[in-house]
Amino acid sequence: MKIVVFLKQVPHSDARLDVNGDETWIKEDGIKFEINSYDTYALEEALRIKDAGEAEVIVVSIGPARVTQALRTALGMGADRAVHIKDSEVDGSDSLGIAKTLAAVVKAESPDLVFAGLMSDDGNFSTVPPMVAELCDMPSATSCLKIEASNGSVTVERELEGGAREVVELPKPCLLAVQTGLNQVRYASLKGIMAAKKKPMDEKTAADLGVSGQVGAGAAKMTIEKIYLPPKGEGAEILSGSTDEIVSALVGKIKEQGLL
């Protein structure tokens, strides 16, 4: 069984977000990066399937040199092989451009399963995985909170609103975009980290994948014009002072609400 897992390297969840000079993204210098939280659950699920039987787990990521760190971490957790799409031609791609790039990898690998995170912690687009499935002509399911893969098919529970779940059966090959909380993500062991250094990491360009001219800023149909801090509006009344003063003021407000 072959499982391809998409990984995106994103700014660390605690990283300071400062808008860059042309207000089109955040400043990336000096901040820490990590694997997108949703993707860690996707990777963990693939590794659990691998632990339970024979499976090859291939992790794929797009981005500059720093992305190798994310891929090595994944290899340290147990993935077998990494594909790093490192090509400035892909920069500025919209979701469709990213999807076309990843779809080319999927078509080349011909996996049984493709796992991805539901969305990324930075863009929150939740767009690329189902697009890849459509481009690869395979069925998909998003927000997966339970995955049971058997011989020919996969049964998943999709998270709906209010705690409800939708149970869906899909034939393989299929693509699953997972929700956080699907499992408990493992840490890479020291042994795993050492072994990761020898595992294959292949670099690919847009040309290698046959998507030259279809990706990047030139092909993008949507562009970020501007990002900015949300306008504060009326907002909250911010209490200030010492802890005692704040607590005292707050107790007063709770009393005013008739709740004490």
Added chain:
Amino acid sequence: MGNILIVAEIQKGKLREATLELASFANKVAGARGGEVKSLVIGSGIGDLASELAGKGGGEVFAADDAALANYNVDAWTQAIRAGVEAAGADLVLISNTPTGWDVAPRIGAALDAGFVSDCFNIEADGGLTLLRRIFNGKLDARIKVNADVVVATMQPGATAAYEGTSDGKVTDLSVDLSGVRSKFVEEKQAEATDVDLTKADIIVSGGRGLGAPEKFKEVIQPLAEALGGAMGASRPVVDAGWLDHPYQVGSSGQVVTPKLYIACGISGAIQHLVGMKGSNFIVAINKDADAPIFEVADVGIVADLFEVVPALTDAIKAAKG
């Protein structure tokens, strides 16, 4: 100028409020740039709902009515929406960003090689299309320009009011080729009943990732909840990490609560959480990050270390109660 197609969603036998919000957006955009508003309703025995939508800003409503469409299915909906887009002559497709919407809309975007933007809270259509959405879990807003022959956008539920007034529209049958359907709906499971029902609590004290560890809930959040005579709640990351069970989760995929008092401790305020508690009567937010989105919905904000403020607050409440 093409037409605008809105894709309806049915929940518990009724048109979702989010669908009527799409009608608002669509009519606003049609007014600004031209084109007719048309709609697509997918399901089984949905004639009445299609007529209803025709009268609520949906314009010509295409009804894909088939027993095989009784339950959501990604392949069937992809086919139905593609057929709807063609029948409607649409160059703009609006879908609600719900578990159904985010499941199928991207497939439509890829199938139509469209400009695609998800989870938008507004559309501006004067001089080209600009879509507004949030990034970094609500910490920043983004203006997205779209330049494409066909545009597919998913709209955030609750981002605008439902269509007001009445309109004239007709219902047209739409047949859909379902021969290529691969996935299969098995069943829908409701959440299990538990003792923890936050929807009945007058006071809720919730903790988020900022608590740092599961035992902190018992040490810090629970005492405050008890002192106030309220219930304890949590944001999604806390439940994902296994610190608390799902019934404690406040948010769009957990409990939607409207207590008299909601105190959010160490919760940044991602949109999924805000959806679950912004209807609370009085909201207090405690977070050391002054830019945390939670402060947008709070009545009172405290930018401080919750480990200093919350225990002190617990003591003060106990003292006040005597």
